[in-house]
Structure formats: structure tokens, C-alpha cells
Amino acid sequence: MDGKASEGAYQALAVTRCSPHIGAEIGNIDLTRPLSDLELAELKRAYSENIVLFFRDQKISFDDHVRLAEYFGTVGAHVGKQTHSLQVDDPRGRRVHFDENSGDGIMGNAWHTDQSCAPVPPLGSILYMHTIPPDGGGDTIFASMYAAYDALSERMKNYLEGLTALHDGVSLFGDGTPRSEHPVVIRHPETGRKALYINNRSVVRWLNGLPRGEGKGIARFLIEHYQSPEFFFRFRWEPHSIAFWDNRCCQHYAIDDYLPQTRSGYRVQIQGPGPLIPA
Numbered sequence: 001m002d003g004k005a006s007e008g009a010y011q012a013l014a015v016t017r018c019s020p021h022i023g024a025e026i027g028n029i030d031l032t033r034p035l036s037d038l039e040l041a042e043l044k045r046a047y048s049e050n051i052v053l054f055f056r057d058q059k060i061s062f063d064d065h066v067r068l069a070e071y072f073g074t075v076g077a078h079v080g081k082q083t084h085s086l087q088v089d090d091p092r093g094r095r096v097h098f099d100e101n102s103g104d105g106i107m108g109n110a111w112h113t114d115q116s117c118a119p120v121p122p123l124g125s126i127l128y129m130h131t132i133p134p135d136g137g138g139d140t141i142f143a144s145m146y147a148a149y150d151a152l153s154e155r156m157k158n159y160l161e162g163l164t165a166l167h168d169g170v171s172l173f174g175d176g177t178p179r180s181e182h183p184v185v186i187r188h189p190e191t192g193r194k195a196l197y198i199n200n201r202s203v204v205r206w207l208n209g210l211p212r213g214e215g216k217g218i219a220r221f222l223i224e225h226y227q228s229p230e231f232f233f234r235f236r237w238e239p240h241s242i243a244f245w246d247n248r249c250c251q252h253y254a255i256d257d258y259l260p261q262t263r264s265g266y267r268v269q270i271q272g273p274g275p276l277i278p279a
Contacts, residue, residue: 011038051246069270072124117177118180125247126244126267137257139234148195149196165206182275
């Protein structure tokens, strides 16, 4: 083995696609130990090809969690001033815990991409759930923003080229949270593919450079467009599962259907390498 992933079949990992557009379950891997060069090369390839990766039966420690993230970049901090997740002793991680005492609901139960209000949004997020509700509940849906962009008409694609939107985090995360302007269509720095980049209506209210009514209407259309079931996959959690998604080209939605049962785990996020690249 020379440490390079094959362009054809995977040699070290078992990679099972979950849907035509998004998601793959990764087998034949143990995240409680360091990865070999070949395993890491294939994992990075699978991440680029599938947008979100799922792992089962991984009883990882916090150090294991951070090690996985650091293969892909620097572990970063949440930019929000007020969040539903809880800071743990190590500033690199956050606890995601909801139970019978979570009277105000759970976090993430709306379509969104993480912290798009940051000047450099996170590259990716890794969520490990050690405890899940019995009999299902608490699924997460992931949608491909590549597929959402590809499904637009050529006229709409041309119309969106060069447009930007303000991503305002204050309404979600409180005063002191950043506001940032990003392209509406980005080019992924690793794959070169074009993706729609927008967030929900709490964060993005209109597109810049257009009359206000037109900008609001197009933003509303795009937000409704990417929620089409043709673009997504619904992941059912099991104890000690992991989801690792690319914030630059997917949206996700945490389903709020399990309270007062308990759903608990930890999340780390990976800093983006730089500003989003316009298409």
C-alpha cells in the first residue's frame, strides 16, 4: 500500500452510498485509533464525493473526536453568543443534550447550514451521539446544495451569478454575533462543483443588489427550492453513531419529535480555510 486512494474501488474502507445525491455510510474503520495513510486518503475522497459521511458503532472518546476533525483542518469554536449547545471543559467541543427538561425545544430543528453568519463559515461539523431516543426519533435530514443548484434552470443560474446575500446571525445567536456577506452560488474549493449557498429565513432575508421586493422573493424561492425531498437523505441515529457533514455544500435539519426522551452527544467543528469562493 502506498497511502494513495484508488480512483476506482475503495481498498481500505467500505463506502456504501445512501442516496443518489448525498450521504455514504463508512464501514471497516475504527475511529478509536489513528488512521493509516490509505484510510485517511480514502476517507477524504469519500467526504468530497458524498458530502456527508455516517459511521456506526464508534464508541469514541473526546480525544478521538478531535483527532478525526484535525485530519481535515483546525478545530474551531462556535461564533454564536447564545446557543442551545453547551460548552464543555475543552473549548474545542460542545455538548448537544436534550431531554424532558428542554422546555424550549431543541437546536437545529429548521433547515440550515452551520454559522453561515461567520466571515469564514465552518468547513464541516462532526456530531457524535452516544444516547438516542428509543424506537427512533431525532433523525437528521441532509440536503445536497449541489443537487439544488443543478436543478435550477439555466436562466436562473445565470441570474444568480455574482449575487450575494447578507447572513445575519444576531436573530439566532444574540448581539455580538457576526453578520457576513457571501456569494449565493459558490464553487467548492476541493471538488470545483457549483453549489447554492443560502440559509433559512431567520438568517437570509433577501439577496443584495436587487430591488428589495425582488431580492426577498428570489431568496424565498431558493429557500423553498432546496427543501425538495429529491435532494435529501434522512439519517436514523443509533447509539454511538457519527455524522460528518460539509457545511459548504449541504443543509441539514434536526427533527424535533422525541421529547421528553433523551438524545445526547458531542459536536466539534472544523474551521474553514478561507472565504467562500464565488462561482
